[in-house]
Amino acid sequence: MRKIVSMMLIMVLMMSLAVGCGPKPTAVENPGGQENGADTKPQETYTWRFAHEEIDGSVQDLYVKKFKEIIEKKSDGRINIEIYPVGQIGDATQQCELLQNGGIEFGIVSPGNTGTIVPENQLFSLHFLFTDDMDKNAEIFKTSKALNEMLSNKYLEKNIKVLAYWTEGAMQWTSGKPVNTPAQWKGFKMRTMPSPMIVAAYEAYGANPTPVPYMEVYSGLQLNMIEGQENPLFAIEEMKFYEVQKNLTLANSNLYVTTTAVNPDFFNSLPKDIQDMILETVDEIRDYSFEIQADLNGKALDKIKEKSEISIVELTAEEREAFREASKTAYDKYVKMVGPHSKEILDTLIAEVKAIESK
Numbered sequence: 001m002r003k004i005v006s007m008m009l010i011m012v013l014m015m016s017l018a019v020g021c022g023p024k025p026t027a028v029e030n031p032g033g034q035e036n037g038a039d040t041k042p043q044e045t046y047t048w049r050f051a052h053e054e055i056d057g058s059v060q061d062l063y064v065k066k067f068k069e070i071i072e073k074k075s076d077g078r079i080n081i082e083i084y085p086v087g088q089i090g091d092a093t094q095q096c097e098l099l100q101n102g103g104i105e106f107g108i109v110s111p112g113n114t115g116t117i118v119p120e121n122q123l124f125s126l127h128f129l130f131t132d133d134m135d136k137n138a139e140i141f142k143t144s145k146a147l148n149e150m151l152s153n154k155y156l157e158k159n160i161k162v163l164a165y166w167t168e169g170a171m172q173w174t175s176g177k178p179v180n181t182p183a184q185w186k187g188f189k190m191r192t193m194p195s196p197m198i199v200a201a202y203e204a205y206g207a208n209p210t211p212v213p214y215m216e217v218y219s220g221l222q223l224n225m226i227e228g229q230e231n232p233l234f235a236i237e238e239m240k241f242y243e244v245q246k247n248l249t250l251a252n253s254n255l256y257v258t259t260t261a262v263n264p265d266f267f268n269s270l271p272k273d274i275q276d277m278i279l280e281t282v283d284e285i286r287d288y289s290f291e292i293q294a295d296l297n298g299k300a301l302d303k304i305k306e307k308s309e310i311s312i313v314e315l316t317a318e319e320r321e322a323f324r325e326a327s328k329t330a331y332d333k334y335v336k337m338v339g340p341h342s343k344e345i346l347d348t349l350i351a352e353v354k355a356i357e358s359k
Contacts, residue, residue, distance in 0.1 A: 122197030
């Protein structure tokens with residue numbers, strides 16, 4: 001019954017999106033014309049819909065706006081991008097389903113919201129998997145065979161074409177009590193996204209993970225329905241989670257990884273020059289994604305310090321090692337949960353990270 005209701009909602013959203021806009025190209029006269037009065041060759045124009053999972057002014061929002069700016073300029077007005085922040089056409093999971101079904105053309109698709117759709121992507125929820133050096137992480141996302149081939153093929157099987165992997169920054173913890181040792185997590189009601197692996201990552205510390213929609217986290221913390229949450233600093237600041245929490249732990253436990261994705265049927269239907277334009281644009285803004293997360297997260301920490309008296313603690317090397325050791329059971333659970341093929345992806349990525357770290 002739940003699946004039927006979900007499909008009905010997607011159909012309603014797709015019908016509403018179809019009114020007045022759509023991905024279908026329209027033939028128009030070349031705006032430049034011909035000086036000698038000769039017939040002009042019609043050009044196709046496109047209107048594409050790009051949904052993301054966050055609010056206006058967030059990392060994802062700035063990223064999508066930059067994509068819109070560049071590709072509209074590259075196309076000389078032939079392409080128009082309509083941006084839909086989270087909530088306008090459903091929550092993050094519904095946006096992903098719309099992407100799969102062709103209701104939208106582009107989307108920012110995060111593993112935390114799609115763990116049941118592409119189980120293999122849950123390796124991003126494992127703690128202490130990547131380096132603390134963002135330049136090296138950028139190289140990993142761009143060159144990794146484990147990600148750009150092995151994992152991307154798993155997305156493609158679910159009718160999602162990944163154009164790029166990138167990060168919104170390291171995950172930090174807010175809580176009503178200190179949580180800087182694994183022992184302090186016993187029974188702790190930690191808000192998570194609806195991802196089996198994120199749940200498993202915190203179960204490894206003895207916590208009680210509690211999935212809650214993003215827009216309900218503030219009230220959940222305020223009403224003590226949940227005791228803590230994880231997010232990059234920019235999200236903690238913009239959603240004002242610091243107002244209803246006593247502690248901010250700079251854990252850098254894992255990276256908030258997301259993807260720029262496109263509906264593959266739509267992408268394959270485009271002329272090659274337009275496909276190349278999309279791929280070039282995505283490649284151009286790889287560095288920009290890292291710049292905006294660094295800028296927003298740095299400014300967010302300053303604002304949190306100015307606006308609140310929340311206790312800010314950074315994990316010591318000994319504390320990080322204790323969490324690292326405790327988190328290893330989640331690695332085994334990932335392989336057991338997803339299947340033997342996931343071990344190849346994970347082992348390949350771990351080897352790639354070690355190789356880049358050693359440079």
